[in-house]
Amino acid sequence: MATETVATFESSLDELGVGMTRTDPEGFDDALAAIIDEPAVGVPLRIDGVSLDDVPVTVDPTTAQLESARTGVTPVGTAVATYGTLAIESSAAGDEPVSLFPECHVAVVREVDVVWGLDEAFARLDEEFDAGRDSVVFATGASATADMGEMVEGVHGPTAVHVVVIES
């Protein structure tokens, strides 16, 4: 079931033009280093077994570093397989700007946190809101606009998105 969910997630991301890398905690550092364009900024991943300690990512960047970064790395608490949607938090650590300002957003999600549809994602969210959470950005693909006459990606948000799935 989990395999099917992740496969669906991957094909949804593929349709959005979003790449996906699977890795386990041991392979995480190498996998991430291969994906990011430097300079890169990030926020703590809040996922057991992986961190940004040994990768070329500046955690807790300054605004100047944020502004010049090409890649922003954030954790994602829930991902939705059918839509390829990533649920980003708006936290004091800066998940929101780190996922939004750099050209490329790299989202790190645990395999077990990839849920099938929006039903499951909202069921989780309802519980989390009851427990005091108060923000979520459902992000699906790169930012886009057709306002200049044709569809163009990367207008006020990232031009590219890449997802790293951590197998347990």
Add this chain to the structure above:
Amino acid sequence: MSAETRREKAAQIRQLLDTEGENVHADATHINEARYDATESFGEYEDLRTEAREIKEDAIERLPELIGRVTDAVEANGGQVYLADDAADANQYIEEVVGDADSLVKSKSMTTEEIDVNDSLEAAGVDVHETDLGEWVLQVADESPSHIVGPAMHKSREEIAALFNERFDPDEPFETAEELTAFARDWLGERIQDADVGMTGANFVLAESGSITLVTNEGNARKCAVAPDTHVAVAGVEKLIPSIRELQPFVELIARAATGQSIAQYVTTLSPPVETPTLDFDDPDTPLSEAGIGGGNGGGGSDDNDDREFHLVLLDNGRSAMREDDQLRETLYCIRCGACANSCANFQHVGGHAFGGETYTGGIATGWEAGVHSQDSAAEFNDLCTGCSRCVNACPVKIDIPWINEVVRDRINRGVGDASDASDTPEFDFLVEGLTPDEEPGGLTPRKRFFGNFSTLAKLGSATAPVSNWLAGTGPSRAVLERFLGIDRRRDLPKFERETLVEWFDARGGSRVSAADADREAVLYPDVYTNHVHTERGKAAVRVLEALGVAVRVPEVASSGRAPLSQGMLATAERHAHDAYADLAEHIDADRDVVVIEPSDLAMFAGEYEKFLPEKSAERLAESSYEVIEYAYGLLENGAERAALRPGDGERVAYHSHCQQRTLGLEAHSVAVLEDCGYDVLTSETECCGMAGSFGYKQEYYELSRDVGSDLEAQFTTDDARDRTVVASGTSCCEQLDALLERPSRHPVQLLDPTRDR
């Protein structure tokens, strides 16, 4: 409306067709097709529409309670809520909040357009920058939005490039959308970094948690909300829903309805003031953890975010009165997706600037303008709704948009009359005197009386045919009709038959199949056109029903009221509804089926009659009524002999269903029956033929009607279509097709007529 006013209006529409029509057409039809794809492949669509509608009904019902709850919740989060009575009140509050700030960045919000906040802030010395690219293009061009979702839809890439090259004088002139977008990103990015205040709208406001939800494809709303340390969100009070538990259906529906995407790029729910660090780009070397929110360590965060300010401005501006108004209330269920505009054939061709009121434009705009501005504002473009009903199924919250338009039209009829306008002045009523047995007040224009009382005109026309036809066709008569009633002389008028269908049926001795021999007995509803003008299709219908073993009756029945309804003459339409029901009730009691040829009349029985008749009566009539080919389909499915109908033998036909027939989901029956009988059917893909009843007769709209029809004309004159027999279900569709094409059109029942010549 005087002849001169009509000419001016026609000129304005012609100019918009020439300048903006092409761009709007490309975008609106593209998005509309994407919407069909996105909803047809989405199994839960209908259930979610029902759920979304129920949530909105409940929320508007509980609005005062929800306002109280959201106020408590936002204040508990550390923000402020201000309930603004009207635009001036909202602007005054916003000005106080903004204080001595120099600059403000905005993400797209029609509600802020409604209160003209940019003008107000700029007068107070604040630089306001729209950051949605479409809105920014309009800000640079100093124009107003022409679409709720795609505000600059009327401008092409080339026009935008020319505008930006002139305004910004770049080293290398802009050409591509990529270049323009990259420039916008950088230019606006700097404004976002420098701004003191960020302003957003809110697609939804969640009362329980004090959250706002922003639905966007660009990242600008997120940036406007979190980059500056002061955030002002402006939302109509109707945006309130109880909690995040009610949000899901809207997230699944809104992008599908708006652009045909399964979900928008960003669906952002925030409960400001947010914990996200504020970004001070003037202080580039401070880590995020120390920026603005004090004491956060990058991981744990802190609730002590004193630097952040949040103000939620909830705008009433007429909405409370709309909530009390039984007819306008459902306008408040609108989630501003624009699907009604995209599905509207007139909008697709002429765009929002012809359609627009002070702020809102497109289908639901009549309700909004009448509610938040004035009936006068709604009146300017209300005529452009032909009542075709194509928007009804497009609306994700099931708002009966054509009905709202008819209601507003009725109120305009009753309240607004221009004494300086010749055709608005009752003294010219002699033209339609005797044709106006209606229930309407004296201020009603003769033209409305003329079209609204078409059933009386038809009776007179048949009684005096062929003299009436000859008179109506002469130059002087057409000039008079054009001068005083604005009926375009280029449009052929219906030709009345001397012998009505009812008279023909009586003269032939009634049904050829006796009730005693038949399994089913049907009343063929003799609508005004079939009875007086297109009697041939009525005769064919009788023969087809008889061939399928049905005992037929064709009694005199009052007209359905469609004609007065489409003029906004609701009292007259209601009287017709009572009369028609009275005429049919006895037949329904006798277990006779009501078979209807004209789809717009069936749509009345199935839809609007619930507004006019007691619930039980409306239900009984709706349940007993069938479109004629739908009925034949049912008979064939239940064992009637297909061989009794004229076989198609591979005859190639080009079929255009009728708008209301499609809304009722009945197009497929006609196609299935024709194909089963051996016809090779090509169906039209256009939203509408552009005629829609009286609309195409009106002088100021004649050219728009033809322009809308050009899509259908193009499809039916391709190599694959040009030798096909043209078939259409509606009278007005046939009239438009006859005007557009060189070959005549007929109703599908005429093809199936066993006595039809080979």
